[in-house]
Amino acid sequence: MTNFIYQAPTKVIFGQGVTAQTGQLLKEQGAKKVLVHFGGKSARNSGVLDKICASLEEAGIPYITLGGVVPNPRLSLVYEGIELCRKEQVDFLLAVGGGSVIDSAKAIGYGMANPFDVWELYDKKREAVGCLPIGCVLTIAAAGSEMSDSSVITKEEGSIKRGYNSPFCRCRFAVMDPELTYTLPPYQTASGIVDIMMHTMERYFVTETTLELTDAMAESLLRTVIKNAHILWEDPTNYQARAEIMWAGSLSHNGLMNCGGPKGDWACHQLEHELSGMFDVAHGAGLASIWGTWARYVLEEKPERFARFACQVFCFSPGSSPAETGEKGITAMESFFRSIRMPTSLTELGLHVTEEQVTELAHKCAFGGRSIGSFKSLCEKDMAEIYRRAR
């Protein structure tokens, strides 16, 4: 096992009706002027935004609003947010939404606290020295950004999607009412579920010795998500199932599933970032569309790990070889994806990717000549082959 540092300081307020506490939480944090950052119509139409603004007014906290965050959040809106916050002397950011809105707020927060173009962080040219404090009201269970140290932003020019991680951007608090996710379209719920599972699986698929305790909790999380995904598919307003998925989303990406293991593989995330950068697909759906191809491409590096996955997550008995058992687990995961109408190929994702685009995707993913992944280190040629086979 590996030495590790674990710190997930976000204060989570979880349950029915907790949204009304938002103003009080901002007061506790000493916020003087807040930017309420959100996405599109759904925050307005659902009434969530009104509830939150009322809570801020009740607590006597001045605020301004900035909507318009889209999935795969854009750098241009981040710049707009930074300018607005400077002008209005905002000292606290409140993200109302899912990962895209929280990540956009994180980028604005970095922009406010660092004396250079914020894109230089995402472009790996600089390191952050701070971030304006952020809180969130979560309305989509998926990205885990409410407790994580990561954010992902897309630069429109060249459709470049990049992530940046630092402890500075961890939310001070996260208000999590599972009822706020009742109205998500099934496709978005399912895409979120894949993202949640992938945050654990990216960390789980490593070749080094890990902590048994972390492995066992990761497998518990995956089994719980699968079970409750099926419940939600039949009954989208099942409170308990929404709560299970929402809490799993936070635990999957707050660092807990890394303890004692190396950083994880993350190749699928990198491969997907290029897909959603170029084609603007839903992140979770993009992940589902390539995971199986990735898994078969790397299986032989350590088939025992995939065999354990098959036995612990899908309750298979060990077969004649670890590779055979592992293949059963991969197939079972793909069946699960299809059962919640998630794609298991680029064609099912709705993309008809040409050979030229395969080359371009791989070339962009291998920027700076980098390789990705740790279960098996993948160079540009491997990336192209996975995109090709995933079609």
Next chain:
Amino acid sequence: MTNFIYQAPTKVIFGQGVTAQTGQLLKEQGAKKVLVHFGGKSARNSGVLDKICASLEEAGIPYITLGGVVPNPRLSLVYEGIELCRKEQVDFLLAVGGGSVIDSAKAIGYGMANPFDVWELYDKKREAVGCLPIGCVLTIAAAGSEMSDSSVITKEEGSIKRGYNSPFCRCRFAVMDPELTYTLPPYQTASGIVDIMMHTMERYFVTETTLELTDAMAESLLRTVIKNAHILWEDPTNYQARAEIMWAGSLSHNGLMNCGGPKGDWACHQLEHELSGMFDVAHGAGLASIWGTWARYVLEEKPERFARFACQVFCFSPGSSPAETGEKGITAMESFFRSIRMPTSLTELGLHVTEEQVTELAHKCAFGGRSIGSFKSLCEKDMAEIYRRAR
């Protein structure tokens, strides 16, 4: 399920050789003058204390030391620590030891930050408004105090052992090197293991609906601890097993195992506090000696919960009734306790408790006319009956 608040902000630095980072961590925290608080000879003899002092000196952090903490830490030493810290203008407490040392430091921290006798907190007469910041170097995996919001202190006059919980006392950092626990006597290792399991089991045995994700992680934790306890029994310097147990100790008591459930039962902890208050027994051993009796006393309130425990933790198949399956789980847990030489009765704990002492223990436990437990609410008469049957 229940609404919940979860916040466990402690920065954990975990692994081989991390003790040398202590000075740097104190520097990050802005410590100006540190009290290094520890127990007896073992911290000195093992060389841990020297290593830590060297690390503080290297970081240029002035410190004083106060040793002498004993298991079931005493109020008199807490008073001495408060006086010393005031005189020396200490602004940061560093606990080097296990739960007793950390809890003693927490009490000193409360004493420094609250303008009244610190015992009034433990006596439930006042609420804390703050606590001096605390960090720790953990040398015993047991109490979980390194990440928890709780501390337990014993007042010598009347042998009264009481706990107090508040978010103020959470450690700012916890340095956790599993190798530091290699030299623990087997009895202390085993007693710690029981304490770790009980922190999860106290939360697990509730009658209300819980979060499936929390239940599944709790069961994973218990299975992992049982497996690694057996490994340690044969091989006390097995690094991986020491690491599994140490990390389980933190996760068991940092609040994670409460998420979505009510506060937990905690009757066994209350019953044990009287035992160790009166007889100064090891906390974990005291818990082991009464758990089985408690479990059989309350089983019928919700046998389904004990049946789930039996199936998930000990892999039994469901029997003819939940109560029958549940009883199998209780027996299996007692067998596990005995396999690591932990007592399953007061006699095995080495106590010959008279009927008069049973009455006194129950009377002290029911102070202020309180009842304890939530799986089944226990009044003074129930407490006496459990002590009696546990003999």
